[in-house]
Amino acid sequence: MDKPELKPCPFCGGEPEITEVIDRTPRNLEPVGFGVKCDQCGIIIAKIDCGVTDWFETDEEAAEAWNRRATDDART
Numbered sequence: 407m408d409k410p411e412l413k414p415c416p417f418c419g420g421e422p423e424i425t426e427v428i429d430r431t432p433r434n435l436e437p438v439g440f441g442v443k444c445d446q447c448g449i450i451i452a453k454i455d456c457g458v459t460d461w462f463e464t465d466e467e468a469a470e471a472w473n474r475r476a477t478d479d480a481r482t
C-alpha cells in the first residue's frame with residue numbers, strides 16, 4: 407500500500423506522519439479515523455466541521471488536508 411506523500415510541516419519543517427486515531431474505550435479499540443501529526447512540534451491536523459473536531463475518514467483525505475494547509479501557510 408502506497409502512503410500518500412506529505413509536505414514538510416509548515417510550522418517547524420519537520421516530517422509529519424499520518425496517524426490512525428484509536429478510540430480507547432475499555433471494550434472497544436476501534437480506529438475512529440485519521441489525522442496528520444508532526445512529532446517535532448506536536449501539531450496534529452484534524453477535520454473541523456462547524457466547530458466540531460472530527461477525524462478524517464481516510465489517510466488520503468488527511469494527507470490532502472495537510473498538504474493544503476502546508477501550501478497555504480507557505481504563501482504568507
Ligand SMILES: [Zn+2]
Nearest residue numbers: 415418444447
Ligand atoms: Zn512541525
